[in-house]
């Protein structure tokens with residue numbers, strides 16, 4: 001099984017695109033047929049002799065799904081738990097209710113006003129709260145959900161607790177959408193468009209960055225992603241989806257009051273997301289549907305069974321949710337997909353391909369490493385002149401409290417060289433890497449990259465200058481395919497933003513980014529694992545995947561932290577060939593490695609560290625001949 005950092009292990013963006021890519025073609029075809037039939041049924045429903053009650057139910061499910069879709073992005077994918085989405089529904093509902101009923105304005109202007117107010121409020125709230133981590137963010141969402149709701153409930157202009165009555169029905173080019181059957185189509189158009197836009201977004205350059213928010217932010221920042229910016233983006237999108245739901249809600253109910261927009265409803269939206277599958281787009285519809293139908297049926301049934309009135313359905317739903325969290329924590333939609341995949345696999349004898357662990361080693365039937373890659377379709381940055389100083393580290397120091405992990409270390413890496421950083425465990429090598437790449441701030445000292453002082457820069461800014469890296473503990477998004485993980489490395493080589501991705505106008509660039517990822521995977525011998533889920537890879541291939549990801553950024557300086565760990569002898573030799581080839585192409589490499597044969601056979605110069613200090617620097621031969629180095633490794637005095 002794979003070894004990964006907690007960072008990576010927590011990242012769980014179970015996104016359809018990744019799963020679809022990993023699914024066998026037969027199952028994909030079946031999936032498409034099922035989706036087509038579901039869509040047909042959805043379109044035909046109001047035309048069938050279905051009782052009005054069920055049309056109303058379907059309308060509510062569509063409106064709830066819009067809010068839950070936002071939660072899929074925000075909570076399921078980006079890992080930001082919000083109890084406050086109902087408040088944004090309220091903003092959308094009140095904006096249109098106020099403008100259309102009190103001021104006689106068009107509800108379509110009401111939609112625009114609701115979206116604008118929501119955008120401004122969400123921007124302010126997001127800016128303040130999204131820097132919080134751990135339990136503070138959910139608590140903050142509870143706080144603003146309460147305060148927004150009480151603000152609405154206390155404003156005279158909004159009718160206080162009575163709300164606003166007489167909200168007009170929507171009409172579309174003269175067609176009235178006053179009855180349930182006619183507004184049905186608008187509600188479901190909004191919900192399906194929302195779902196398609198979210199799916200498109202997640203399957204794109206910004207989508208990969210968003211999918212890293214759930215637990216791989218350090219890695220994403222090192223690839224040049226501003227993770228805070230994307231947190232704000234998903235927060236705004238989730239709020240806007242909720243606002244559209246509120247707009248529809250106001251014109252379906254024809255009245256608004258504060259109670260459907262309170263904290264309780266905020267919690268229920270989260271319930272729906274969890275029930276359906278919090279990180280799955282279609283799970284949003286399943287969650288909203290199951291929750292709404294069961295809640296309403298229980299509301300009817302339980303008082304009759306128990307012979308008294310009360311909110312018994314909440315008790316039952318609470319118990320059901322606890323059981324679900326225990327037995328199907330990923331939600332109904334992923335559980336159903338896994339079951340059908342297993343059923344299909346049992347029939348055909350094939351692998352399920354839905355995240356069921358299959359340790360894939362690069363050695364297992366892999367093609368030889370160092371395949372000659374096709375030329376890149378993306379522009380490349382110029383290489384610095386060989387031999388000039390590329391990286392200058394001057395009296396670099398890092399203290400963790402009383403521990404001096406890196407003690408005034410200095411060295412210079414020249415362009416076109418491969419330099420090794422070696423030393424016994426705990427010598428400070430990885431910390432030095434983290435300081436150079438901006439993952440950790442230095443206590444003192446100076447770092448220059450290609451003549452630019454980069455001390456104190458965040459890692460995403462350093463990445464822009466052409467530095468890319470791998471990590472001692474592999475950092476990746478396990479639920480994303482190998483190809484997508486690697487394409488995240490090419491983030492800075494693309495430009496397509498969120499809107500372009502949602503509208504699917506990014507395809508030409510996306511093809512180039514994926515082609516580059518494929519090209520770099522081919523280079524490290526991983527061409528047979530493109531559509532594997534990264535979390536299913538064994539440790540060695542995971543490391544190769546990280547190298548391909550780093551190469552995707554077209555770096556001038558590559559920092560490799562223990563690249564050969566977990567590789568077999570032949571794979572190590574092949575990796576060394578790849579690194580030599582990269583050196584011939586003008587790339588400079590700094591590597592930390594414990595395998596001495598690998599280091600000695602590959603590097604031009606070596607810096608040896610011990611107890612945070614630089615013990616010596618020299619050629620591989622000089623280092624091997626040094627009694628001080630031998631003593632450091634053997635643990636004797638020198």
Ligand SMILES: Nc1ncnc2c1ncn2[C@@H]1O[C@H](COP(=O)(O)OP(=O)(O)OP(=O)(O)O)[C@@H](O)[C@H]1O
Pocket residue numbers: 400403405423424425426427428429430431432472
């Ligand atoms: N975030 C941290 N907080 C406190 N101490 C740390 C932190 N990171 C590293 N250290 C300590 O700094 C010292 C150097 O650690 P570092 O990981 O840089 O060593 P290394 O040479 O890379 O070791 P290894 O080869 O075992 O990976 C160790 O004593 C380690 O425990």
